[in-house]
Amino acid sequence: MERLFNDPKAEKIREAKKGVSEIVDVVIADSVMAKNLVNITSYDFYTYTHSVNVGILSALLAGALYRRSAAHDLHELGAGFFLHDIGKVRVDPAIVNKQGALTEEEMEQMRSHPCQGYAILSEAGELSEECRIIVMQHHERQDGNGYPKRLRGDEIHSYSRICSIADVYDALTSERSYKKRFTPFEALMIMKEQMIDHFTTELFEKFVLLLA
Ligand SMILES: [Fe+2]
Ligand SMILES: [Fe+2]
Numbered sequence: 001m002e003r004l005f006n007d008p009k010a011e012k013i014r015e016a017k018k019g020v021s022e023i024v025d026v027v028i029a030d031s032v033m034a035k036n037l038v039n040i041t042s043y044d045f046y047t048y049t050h051s052v053n054v055g056i057l058s059a060l061l062a063g064a065l066y067r068r069s070a071a072h073d074l075h076e077l078g079a080g081f082f083l084h085d086i087g088k089v090r091v092d093p094a095i096v097n098k099q100g101a102l103t104e105e106e107m108e109q110m111r112s113h114p115c116q117g118y119a120i121l122s123e124a125g126e127l128s129e130e131c132r133i134i135v136m137q138h139h140e141r142q143d144g145n146g147y148p149k150r151l152r153g154d155e156i157h158s159y160s161r162i163c164s165i166a167d168v169y170d171a172l173t174s175e176r177s178y179k180k181r182f183t184p185f186e187a188l189m190i191m192k193e194q195m196i197d198h199f200t201t202e203l204f205e206k207f208v209l210l211l212a
Pocket of ligand 1: 084085
């Protein structure tokens with residue numbers, strides 16, 4: 001992941017996809033192990049561990065939903081989940097790593113990472129359009145208040161909706177220099193009570209059951 005984030009070229013993306021394939025196999029075969037993996041990495045260097053956590057949690061949810069369907073390529077999807085924030089490599093690192101609140105201008109730059117990520121994957125030509133859509137839409141919200149396109153409801157691809165639940169959950173349960181981490185229970189309560197408009201309710205409920 002680190003090599004890929006330093007230089008997101010086609011061959012590195014291919015390499016990451018191979019590694020991700022193996023992790024997806026583990027996640028699908030053993031969800032307890034997957035949850036442990038997420039707990040261990042919640043403390044560590046943020047973007048890399050965040051990518052791994054969101055990849056694992058999304059693959060867990062996608063696996064529960066699509067395991068029996070041949071219409072979904074979980075390995076390909078897994079790569080999209082792991083790489084959802086790849087666009088951050090094109091945002092000023094001072095902004096990505098800034099402690100505390102961003103100015104409106106910095107926020108604007110930060111909000112470009114889904115489009116930048118889409119562009120990186122398009123240029124590399126490695127992953128499917130579905131993967132690129134995950135990257136592009138992972139900050140869209142069910143109620144239409146997300147970004148970059150303010151899509152709402154069914155306009156958001158179900159793969160992206162999976163990724164956005166895992167993304168928010170991992171952000172809440174991770175320790176950052178400027179904030180404490182919430183426990184898994186607290187994070188799920190915050191998502192349910194304060195953020196439920198961001199997600200598809202059935203997907204969120206499925207996610208809760210998976211972590212229970
Ligand atoms: Fe993101
Ligand atoms: Fe993220």
